Amino acid sequence: MPAIYRKPLYSSMATLLGIAFLFTSGSLYAQEFVNPLIVPPLIEADNTDYHIIARETFHNFNPLGSDSLNTEVPAFAFVDADNPTANTILGPTISWDYLSELTPTVTNDLNERTTCHWHGAHVPQYADGGPHQIIEAGEDWNISFPVLDKSATMWYHPHAMGLTYEHVQMGLSGMLYVEDPTDDPVLSFIHDILPNEYGVDDIPLIVQTKKFMRDSGQIVIQAEKGFKDHYYYMVNGHVDPVLQVPADMVRLRVLNGDGKFSFNFGLSSDPQGQQPNDYQLIATDAGYTTRSFTMETLLMAPGERTEWLVDLRGREGDVLYLYNYVSNIPDGVIGNSSTTGGYAQNRPLLKIEIGPSTQPPSPIIAFPINLYNDPDRPTLDQVSNTRTKEFRQDTFIMDGDTMNLFNIDSTLMNMMVVNDVVMLDSTEIWTINNTTGIAHPWHIHDIHFWVTEILENGAPLSPSAYPEIFGGPKDNVLVRPGWELSYIATFDDYGTDIQFNNSYMYHCHILPHEDRGMMGQFVVWDGENPSSNEEPGEISRDMTLYPNPTSGDVYLEGASTETSTIQVFNANGSLIRLLQLPPFEGVMQLELSGLQKGILILDWRSAEGRAVKRVVTQ
Numbered sequence: 194m195p196a197i198y199r200k201p202l203y204s205s206m207a208t209l210l211g212i213a214f215l216f217t218s219g220s221l222y223a224q225e226f227v228n229p230l231i232v233p234p235l236i237e238a239d240n241t242d243y244h245i246i247a248r249e250t251f252h253n254f255n256p257l258g259s260d261s262l263n264t265e266v267p268a269f270a271f272v273d274a275d276n277p278t279a280n281t282i283l284g285p286t287i288s289w290d291y292l293s294e295l296t297p298t299v300t301n302d303l304n305e306r307t308t309c310h311w312h313g314a315h316v317p318q319y320a321d322g323g324p325h326q327i328i329e330a331g332e333d334w335n336i337s338f339p340v341l342d343k344s345a346t347m348w349y350h351p352h353a354m355g356l357t358y359e360h361v362q363m364g365l366s367g368m369l370y371v372e373d374p375t376d377d378p379v380l381s382f383i384h385d386i387l388p389n390e391y392g393v394d395d396i397p398l399i400v401q402t403k404k405f406m407r408d409s410g411q412i413v414i415q416a417e418k419g420f421k422d423h424y425y426y427m428v429n430g431h432v433d434p435v436l437q438v439p440a441d442m443v444r445l446r447v448l449n450g451d452g453k454f455s456f457n458f459g460l461s462s463d464p465q466g467q468q469p470n471d472y473q474l475i476a477t478d479a480g481y482t483t484r485s486f487t488m489e490t491l492l493m494a495p496g497e498r499t500e501w502l503v504d505l506r507g508r509e510g511d512v513l514y515l516y517n518y519v520s521n522i523p524d525g526v527i528g529n530s531s532t533t534g535g536y537a538q539n540r541p542l543l544k545i546e547i548g549p550s551t552q553p554p555s556p557i558i559a560f561p562i563n564l565y566n567d568p569d570r571p572t573l574d575q576v577s578n579t580r581t582k583e584f585r586q587d588t589f590i591m592d593g594d595t596m597n598l599f600n601i602d603s604t605l606m607n608m609m610v611v612n613d614v615v616m617l618d619s620t621e622i623w624t625i626n627n628t629t630g631i632a633h634p635w636h637i638h639d640i641h642f643w644v645t646e647i648l649e650n651g652a653p654l655s656p657s658a659y660p661e662i663f664g665g666p667k668d669n670v671l672v673r674p675g676w677e678l679s680y681i682a683t684f685d686d687y688g689t690d691i692q693f694n695n696s697y698m699y700h701c702h703i704l705p706h707e708d709r710g711m712m713g714q715f716v717v718w719d720g721e722n723p724s725s726n727e728e729p730g731e732i733s734r735d736m737t738l739y740p741n742p743t744s745g746d747v748y749l750e751g752a753s754t755e756t757s758t759i760q761v762f763n764a765n766g767s768l769i770r771l772l773q774l775p776p777f778e779g780v781m782q783l784e785l786s787g788l789q790k791g792i793l794i795l796d797w798r799s800a801e802g803r804a805v806k807r808v809v810t811q
C-alpha cells in the first residue's frame with residue numbers, strides 16, 4: 194500500500210487553480226462493464242459491540258477498466274476494525290436485530306473531525322451521530338442503545354456541520370440492515386418467503402457519483418459543491434460493475450447514496466434501455482410496503498432506499514442492466530439533463546449476468562403479494578398537532594457577502610437554535626411546502642413517517658401513482674417544486690429536556706444544500722422542566738426588544754457575561770423554540786423566523802438574572 198497521502202485529500206474550490214479535470218471534452222467516459230461488483234463484508238447482528246474505523250485509504254474505482262481512472266485514488270472509508278483490509282471503499286454492511294442492546298464503537302482515524310449518523314434509525318439523540326455528536330480526530334465514540342426498528346434497509350454516513358458532502362464524497366458510507374424479528378409472526382413469515390442470502394440472492398446496491406481531478410499526476414476526488422460537471426457513476430464503489438446472480442427470485446436493496454443527484458432506476462436487457470423489465474417494489478426507506486407494487490421505473494432521491502424483487506426464474510444466460518432513465522426525470526429534479534448542464538444521460542449503471550439457479554424454489558407464485566401492515570402506524574384520529582415547513586430560497590448576508598441560499602422557513606441552520614419542540618408521545622402531521630424551483634429531499638431523524646397527501650399546485654395527486662412514496666414507511670422523501678407534502682408520525686421514546694445537544698435534525702438531503710444551512714433541529718420534550726440546567730428563578734430584570742411589534746427581525750439589546758438562553762413561548766404557553774446566546778454586550782439578533790405570527794413570550798435566563806417580555810409578530 195502506498196504511503197498515506199498528506200496533501201489535502203480532496204480539492205475544494207479554493208484549490209481549483211492548477212488542477213485539471215479528468216475529462217478534457219464534454220463526452221462521457223466509455224462504458225466497459227469489466228469491474229466486479231463489490232459486495233461489502235457483513236457484520237452479523239450478533240456482533241453487538243462492533244467497531245468501525247473512519248480512516249484514510251486508497252481505492253481503485255475502475256480496477257479493470259482502460260480509462261485513466263484505473264489508479265489508486267486517495268479516499269476515506271469506514272472499515273471493520275476486525276477486518277480492516279477488506280478491499281472496499283464502502284463501509285461494512287452492519288446488521289442489527291430488533292431489541293438487541295448495542296454497544297458499538299466508531300473510531301476517527303482521519304485528520305479532521307467527523308460523525309457517524311445511523312440514517313433511518315430510531316435511536317437516542319446521543320447515539321444519532323448528527324452534528325452534535327462530533328468525533329474529533331483520533332477519538333473513539335462509544336455509545337449504547339437498544340434497536341427499536343424492525344426490518345429495514347438503512348445506511349450510515351458522516352453528518353458533521355458543513356462537512357457532510359465532502360466526507361460522503363470521499364467514501365464514508367455503508368449499509369445498515371435491521372433483520373426481520375423472529376418473534377413477530379408476520380415479519381418472520383415475510384422473512385421466510387423473501388430471498389435473504391447476503392451477496393447471493395439478496396444484494397446491496399449503493400449508487401453514487403464522483404468527480405475526479407488530476408493534481409500533479411495524482412488523481413483526487415473533487416468535492417466542490419457545484420452541479421454541472423463531469424461525474425463518474427458507480428455502484429458499490431466501482432465504475433460500471435458486473436454482478437452475477439442465480440436464475441432465482443432475487444432481492445435488490447437499492448440506496449441512492451449520492452449527495453446530489455436523483456436517479457430514475459429501471460431494469461432492461463438492452464444496453465440502450467429499451468423495453469424495461471417489470472420488477473416488484475417490496476420496501477421503502479423504513480420497512481416493507483403494505484404489498485408488492487409492480488414497477489417499471491422508480492425515481493430515487495439522495496438518501497432514499499427501496500427494496501425490489503426481480504423474478505429471474507428460467508432466465509439463465511440472460512443479461513439485465515440497472516438503468517438510469519434520465520430522460521424521464523421530471524423538471525426541477527437535480528439529476529436530469531437540464532440540471533446537470535446536459536451531462537446526465539440515459540445510461541446503464543450495472544450489468545447483471547444471470548447464471549444457473551442455486552437457491553431452493555421461491556414459494557412466491559404470483560404478484561402482488563401482501564407484505565406488512567404495521568400495527569404501530571399512526572392514524573389521523575391520534576393527531577394532536579400540525580406544523581408546516583417551507584423550502585425556500587432567500588437572500589442572506591453572511592460575512593458581508595450577499596448569498597441567495599436554499600433554506601427552511603427563511604432560517605439557516607444554527608447549532609444553538611432549537612427550531613421545534615415536539616411533545617413526547619404526540620402524533621403530528623407535518624406539511625412540507627416547496628416554494629423553490631428545485632426538488633429537495635426532506636429527511637428527518639428519529640422517526641419514520643407515512644405520507645398522507647401530496648398537493649401539486651393545490652391539486653391532490655393520486656397515491657396509487659406513487660407507491661414508492663405512499664406504499665410504505667419513509668424517513669426521506671423528494672418534495673418537488675409546487676408540492677405540499679403531508680405526513681403523519683408519532684414521536685415516541687427518547688423524550689428529554691430542551692437542550693441543543695438533545696436535538697434531532699431535519700434537512701434537505703442534497704448534501705451541499707444541507708452543508709450550507711438547509712437544516713433545522715427539534716427536541717422531543719418529555720414535558721418536565723424545560724431545561725434541567727436552570728431553575729426558573731424570579732424575574733429580576735428587564736430586557737429591551739425592538740422593533741416591537743415587528744414584521745421581521747427582532748433585536749435584543751443588553752449584555753450577558755456567560756452563555757444564556759431564551760425560551761420562546763406562543764400565546765397558549767407552549768414552548769416552541771429555544772435560543773442559546775453567546776456572551777455579548779450590545780445588540781443581538783434573535784432567530785424568530787419560521788414561527789407562526791402573533792404573540793410570543795420570550796423568557797431570557799442569564800447569569801445576570803431573568804427577564805420575560807412579550808413580542809408581537811405580524
Ligand SMILES: [Cu+2]
Nearest residue numbers: 633701703706
Ligand atoms: Cu435541497
